[in-house]
Amino acid sequence: MQVRQLTAGYHDVPVLRNxxxxxxxxxxxxxxxxxxxxxxxxxRSIAGQLAPTAGCVLLGQEDLYGMSRQELARRMASVFTxxxxxxxxxxxxxxxxxxxxxxxxxxxxxxxxxxxxxxxxEITRVLDIGQRDYNKISDGQRQRVLLxxxxxxxxxxxxxxxxxxxxxxxxxLEFMSALRRLAGEKGMTVVMSLHELELAxxxxxxxxxxxxxxxVRSGPPERIFGQGYMRELFDxxxxxxxxxxxxxxx
Amino acid sequence: MKRVTxxxxxxxxxxxxxxxxxxxxxxxxxxxLAIGSVPVSVKDILRSVGMGGGSVSDTVRDILWQIRMPRAxxxxxxxxxxxxxGYLLQTFFHNPIAGPFVLGISSGAKLTxxxxxxxxxxxxxxxxxxxxxxxxxxxxxxxxxVVLVMSGKVDSMAMLIVSGVMIGYICSAVTDLVxxxxxxxxxxxxxxxxxxxxxxxxWDNVAVMGIVVAASAAASLWLSKPIGAYQLGxxxxxxxxxxxxxxxxxxxxxxxxxAACITAFAGPVSFVGIAVPHLVKGLFRTAKPLVxxxxxxxxxxxxxxxxxxxxxxxxxxxxxxxxxxxxxFGAPVVIAVMLxxxxxxxx
Numbered sequence: 001m002q003v004r005q006l007t008a009g010y011h012d013v014p015v016l017r018n019x020x021x022x023x024x025x026x027x028x029x030x031x032x033x034x035x036x037x038x039x040x041x042x043x044r045s046i047a048g049q050l051a052p053t054a055g056c057v058l059l060g061q062e063d064l065y066g067m068s069r070q071e072l073a074r075r076m077a078s079v080f081t082x083x084x085x086x087x088x089x090x091x092x093x094x095x096x097x098x099x100x101x102x103x104x105x106x107x108x109x110x111x112x113x114x115x116x117x118x119x120x121x122e123i124t125r126v127l128d129i130g131q132r133d134y135n136k137i138s139d140g141q142r143q144r145v146l147l148x149x150x151x152x153x154x155x156x157x158x159x160x161x162x163x164x165x166x167x168x169x170x171x172x173l174e175f176m177s178a179l180r181r182l183a184g185e186k187g188m189t190v191v192m193s194l195h196e197l198e199l200a201x202x203x204x205x206x207x208x209x210x211x212x213x214x215x216v217r218s219g220p221p222e223r224i225f226g227q228g229y230m231r232e233l234f235d236x237x238x239x240x241x242x243x244x245x246x247x248x249x250x
Numbered sequence: 251m252k253r254v255t256x257x258x259x260x261x262x263x264x265x266x267x268x269x270x271x272x273x274x275x276x277x278x279x280x281x282x283l284a285i286g287s288v289p290v291s292v293k294d295i296l297r298s299v300g301m302g303g304g305s306v307s308d309t310v311r312d313i314l315w316q317i318r319m320p321r322a323x324x325x326x327x328x329x330x331x332x333x334x335x336g337y338l339l340q341t342f343f344h345n346p347i348a349g350p351f352v353l354g355i356s357s358g359a360k361l362t363x364x365x366x367x368x369x370x371x372x373x374x375x376x377x378x379x380x381x382x383x384x385x386x387x388x389x390x391x392x393x394x395x396v397v398l399v400m401s402g403k404v405d406s407m408a409m410l411i412v413s414g415v416m417i418g419y420i421c422s423a424v425t426d427l428v429x430x431x432x433x434x435x436x437x438x439x440x441x442x443x444x445x446x447x448x449x450x451x452x453w454d455n456v457a458v459m460g461i462v463v464a465a466s467a468a469a470s471l472w473l474s475k476p477i478g479a480y481q482l483g484x485x486x487x488x489x490x491x492x493x494x495x496x497x498x499x500x501x502x503x504x505x506x507x508x509a510a511c512i513t514a515f516a517g518p519v520s521f522v523g524i525a526v527p528h529l530v531k532g533l534f535r536t537a538k539p540l541v542x543x544x545x546x547x548x549x550x551x552x553x554x555x556x557x558x559x560x561x562x563x564x565x566x567x568x569x570x571x572x573x574x575x576x577x578x579f580g581a582p583v584v585i586a587v588m589l590x591x592x593x594x595x596x597x
Contacts, residue, residue: 049488073491082485085344088537089481090259100479100490106540107475136257153490 001046001157001189005055008045014053015041017213023191025156028183030200031193033210034234039193040081042210043159046191047078059157073101077150078159084134084142091137091145092130095121098152120151123178139166144175151182158182160192164199172196176203197249201225209233225249261535270533271548275326278555282322285563288313324451324459325558326551328512329522331463333530333550334470335508336523337542341477342501345407346587349523350390350509353410354417358393359386359513360444361421361428367440368432379458379514386510393417394506422518446517446573448558455515462511466504467547473500474539481537519554520573521580526550528587553579 001023009015015038023029031039044050046057048064057064059075077098086094098120099113109117121127124144129137134145143166150158164172176199182188183205194200200207200221207224209217211233217224230236230250283295290313294306298314332350339348339355350356366385370377377385400413429444442449470477476497479487484494512519527542530549534541557575564570 047489049485069488069491069493073489078489080485080489082483084482084486086482086537087346088259088531088535093538094482097479097482097486098490100475100492103475105472105475107478108540131259132257133259150489 001060002058003042003046003055004058006042006045006052006057007054008041008050008052010041010050012053015213016045018055019213019215020055021208021215021218023157023189024206025189026183026187027205028179028190028192028203029206029208030204031191031208031210032195032197032200032233037210038213039210040161041213043078043161043191043193044080047076047080047159048072049078070101073153075155076157076159077153077155078161079143079146079150079163080161081165084146086134089134090131091126091134091141092117092121094134094145095126095130095148095152098149101153116154117148117152120148123151123182124148125174140168140171143167144171147175147178155188157189157191160190162193162195164194164196172199179203197225197230201249259535262533264534264536264541267534268545268548271545271552274552275548275555278552278559279322279326282325282555282559283314283318285559286313286318287567290314290318320451320453320456321448321558322555323456324515325448325554327456327459327463328448328516328519329554330547330551331459331466331508331512332519332522332554333526333546333548334467334543335505335512336525336550337527337546338470338477338501338505338508339523340527341481341539342498342505343401343407343410344483345410346528346591347407347411347524347584348414349521350505350512351418351518351520351523353393353397353414354421355390355393355397355414355506355509356513356518357418357421357425358391358396359389359510360518361425362386362389362392363514364425364428364440364444368428371432371440379455382514383458383462383511386514387507389421390506390510390513393421394502398502442571443517445571446519447561447569447571448516448554449562449569451515459511459515462507466507466511467543469500470504470543471540473497473504474543477501477539481539516572518573519576521576521584522550522553522557524587525576525580525583526553528583529553 003019003021006019007014007017019042031042033039041050045052051065064072096109096117099109099117100107103109103113121130124147126141126144126148129141143163147163164175167175179190180203183190204221206218207221208215209224217229226248228250236250280292284290284292290310294310295314297304297306298311336349339350339353340346362385363382367377396417397414401410404410404413425444429440432440476492479490479492480497488494526549527546530542530545531537534545557579558572561570561572561575
């Protein structure tokens, strides 16, 4: 996937300016950067949900905004931070919604669809809450249900906006390991934003630093973290230099 | 409260629920034909539709064919349309207390129909069924437009409803003015209609409303898959490939057509649109549109047949306006829904 000189924003106010990045097939690409830097906006543009005012997003050789919706939904899935409010929907119903681009006119699931739903729920470990009301589970469980939904789309690329923010440390590790496996075994491309720098460092193949609507630096995690660059990216002053373990990350 | 774990969704057998609704519908249809100032036996009803041997008197035949049948069918078709319109609007606005009446859409349609009727009656011309629907549709779309503008400005569900109710009051006030100062022998009919009633429906009306409602219901069912995805919110719908803009347009169009059709023939009918989807959801315990769309139609039909039966028999020969009966049964449902939301900690 390629992003070429992308400018995008809301109500004619550009949030991203002239962003050019290339995302290779397979592997985990993580966006880090301060709040409001434009990470979510970048993800939305890549997801086909925020048309650029200039530049383009290419998936393979094709312009993403010229592709059919169904084609795009089969190749790319996304989980954003929008709150989902459901009524009388079980977690399984929510996950099964991910089969949308594959089912027929009335959305009736085939045997194969059901198996994919089951497998996706197994990967994100939500099988045990399958029959529960989606409104009555925890935020962390919801994040895993929504990931299962995205997996159901059997995408080449999966876009995640702060996917582990509500998870406890064990589920954070499990979630990231699951993504690692998907990227490794199935050759899936994962593009996500993270605020957990230690996770970004450990699980990413490539890290993109976003600040003020631009990608200011990119590279493998060992070239990004522990060089003092995080201080610059997040504007962390010298008063927090206390010589503890944080130093190695920043 | 009483149940400790109510976070599992136990779904009853859908076919059974549909069976119950269909039986209720048949029963109420039969009762609507049988009960009235002249009681008609079930045997005579069957005979007059060509089932069972023997013949019936001309009076009974006329009562059934000219009065009770069109009326019962209208209650069935328009009731179904109301239930469906309510469901579509609730889905569109993600608002559980939306409906054509509270959002002022019915009242907008009522105003344009009243204007058209009075204008043409003054010139001695009768307005055709299609003309009535067209006028009602124009009013419904205008009111819907105002509601849509409002919904862009207010993000609270309650405020949207309040603005809808206000639009409704303004339209109703103007309608009352028009009706009051109109001078014609048919003013009594117009007056009854502007309060909401299934009386005076002709076979011609039934045919037209049948076509319009059947087409809209079929279109809704055709859209059940994207509607299901839309329930999760726009961004998730777009993520799986729904053309959200087109879907929103079609939802507005369909609910306006349905609301217009109801208002053109029966005037404003309150609370059915809000209450029926909730009653039906409570019965089926699902929100799947493929189930909900036919279920809301059947539920609305049952609800309206029941209320119309009460409206014309409770204080016979005086007839109640349909809205006063539907409000008695529908409004408590709305209150219950709001209380349950409050308890669930939602706005």
